Amino acid sequence: MKIVTWNVNSIRARLPRLLPWLEENEPEIVCLQETKVVDDLFPQEELEDAGYNVEKFGQKTYNGVAILSQYPIENVVKGLPDDEPSGDEREARVLGCQIEKFQILNVYVPNGHDIESDKYLFKLQWLKRLVRMLTEGYSVKDRLIVCGDFNVTFDDRDVYDPEEWRDKIHCSKPERRAMQNLIDLGLKDALRKFHTDRDIYTWWDFRTRGFQRNAGLRIDHMLMSAPALKACKSVEVDMTARDGQGPSDHAPVIATFR
């Protein structure tokens, strides 16, 4: 069983790369972020033809999350419980469900832009609301996976140039404390069970051609409860998904379960 998280940076732009990637890797469950499309225009048929059940929660231009699964997708939840405003205006950043024995929460955490920005305060508040949602509605006694693009590095190992990024967006102490609050619920940063070295990244900047010089950040994560982590036998970043023409700026993270 393989479970993937991948910020695809537009599901429609990435489909020509996503479909062959699915065929090659055959993941059972795929959590996507930044689909950037309203639900009516989501490429549902193409993904169903590839063998997946599809749940999506999208909006125009920005954000958007989706879950693909070879198994039935049950108990779907869209958004944070206290999302405002309601309806079409709310930001599409959370998609939860149950698939087989797994409770899954797929998240696209706000970017924050800059620590001086109002968007930064929104990001910190948003992470607090995510903690509340997990506290009130989920149990770490289950096989719980909270995965997605968190837009936060856990520590300096996740940063190609820690001095340059010191206290900047994605690396500030309040953001990292917010991630620790998630860990304190009884979740673990699953990749670190298998890899402790630095220079493991999931995002590289297009503008500075970061991928070519491995100047990246590790901001896409799989947080797992103890029962989920116990069943997990590997977590890997698929760097090959960045090769060639037209990749996302993020690489997928693949967790394999026994």
Place this chain on the structure above:
DNA sequence: ATGCCTTCGCCTCGAAGA
């Protein structure tokens, strides 16, 4: 090496991403 690329839509420029 965050003014350098990529995406979307008010679509040939501006805004946002991270």
